[in-house]
Amino acid sequence: MKIHFVSRYYTRWNAQKGAFNMKKYIALTLALLMSLSLMACGSKTDNGSTDADGSGDQEGSNTLVLGTSADYAPFEFMYADESGTMQYAGIDISAAQYIADEMGKKLQIENMSFDYLLTSLAKGDYDIVMAAMEATPERLASADFSDPYYTDIPPMILVKADNAAQYATLADFDGKSVGAQAATTKETVVTDQLPGANLVSLSLVTDLVNELVYGKVDAVVLDGAVAQEYAETNPDLAIAPASSELGEAQPYCIAVAKGDPKGLLPAINEAIAKMQSENKLADFITAANELSGKAVDVSADDSAA
Incomplete structure (x- = not known):
């Protein structure tokens, strides 16, 4: 079998004027750049929340950072709303929002290609990963997983x-x-x-x-x-x-860092149980199907507002 992998960024100063000292100019420039950087760090999710820190949940943080691969309608995808603003949607996105709400946290969504999600999770870039992901033995070696929350039809x-x-x-x-x-x-x-x-x-x-x-x-x-x-x-x-x-489908689970160092799994599993008892997934599927026709092709570097 042949396997092919395709992978996928002087000014001349007039000394006679002496209006600016070069060190002072550099300091002012750096200060301005730092200010602009802080202003740009806030990332607004599809539910309107913003967060100035792109790193994962810290103790006491009110943000749950989700890593996903938004190229997989109806589970996770992006679309342009009536104002032309890019938004996240999908079964997994709605489920993640429900879980974040149950945990009393704001949801922050980060988009990345699927093959790097667990690596970034291990580095602490995200708190959880939801991407129609099955808890295979290979993945269990590098991450822990929640109880199953959904099982798709066979491939x-x-x-x-x-x-x-x-x-x-x-x-x-x-x-x-x-x-x-x-x-x-x-x-x-x-x-x-x-x-x-x-x-x-x-x-x-x-x-x-x-x-x-x-x-x-x-x-x-x-x-x-x-x-x-x-x-x-x-x-x-x-x-x-x-x-x-083809064989039967396997259930999807939510990934957290190996060992669950932030202690997220108990609250996640509790939210999953409540979500299933309320049959919320049926609503999420309906909403995803209504929007999936608007899904747009995005790269992993794209993000919603």
Whole structure:
């Protein structure tokens, strides 16, 4: 099997005038830059909260910092509201907001490509990670996870609509280029269940789908709801019949730093239990589906207001 990884910033002074001393000029400039930097640090989330510190939750902090990869509608994505301002939305975003509210904290959202989320979590950049993430043995080695909060429908294979019928069985993907998001369990689906295919890994799902649309890959393996979303909003794409042969979906969990040094898991699990007892996820799914048609392609460096 071939595996391809595509990765993805003198002035001349008139001494006779003596109006400014160079050291004084530098000091004033630095002071101005520091002021501007502090003003720019506040990051406004989709729920209107702001925070001047991009680091993770500190003891006594009133902010819960969420790391996510906002390229995965209907779970996490970005859209432009009526004023043209970019906002975060999705099932995971709504669930994170609910949990933050239950914990008495403001939610701050940070966007990053999926394959770097757990590394940044371990460094303390975030308090939690929610990104339609399964608690696999490999991930459990570097992070701790909450109780499950949602289980999606089984994974599916997205293909071009005009040749979907030719993919009746998984064996029909032998020799084909099949995409999967880097560092996700969908890579494992390709290597384990489509062993004759050539895996193409990219950091962003939006890039993978573009590769499919333009014929650079033959198929993309995605979580079921995500694949359906693309098929329903793009008439040129469809679900391959062979998708029915793929395995069952695994539940999604919330990641925290290994050892839960900030003691977040008890409150998170309590909020998850309450969220499920109130059937809030049904509301979150409805809201996400209503907005997902407005989802825009973003890079991991983009952020909402």
